[in-house]
Amino acid sequence: MHTCEGPKIDTRAFPDIALSDFGEGANFWTSTAAIPGTFYYFNFTDGSVDFHSAGFGLSLILVRSLEADRR
Numbered sequence: 001m002h003t004c005e006g007p008k009i010d011t012r013a014f015p016d017i018a019l020s021d022f023g024e025g026a027n028f029w030t031s032t033a034a035i036p037g038t039f040y041y042f043n044f045t046d047g048s049v050d051f052h053s054a055g056f057g058l059s060l061i062l063v064r065s066l067e068a069d070r071r
Helices: 066-070
Strands: 027-033 038-043 049-053
Antiparallel strands (some): 038 049
């Protein structure tokens, strides 16, 4: 049986994601624009998505492509 409980991120790859939880979940910016001047953000603790102005303070997760490792 599958459940939707728990973090919505692979905690083996990102084991410290809970450290980014400032009481409102683990909200992280995406690079996707919602409407001009706003960007989507994703909450890795409950799976919700919302958007806010670019100046709003949220966290980032920096990742790189596996292709970069092969070069």
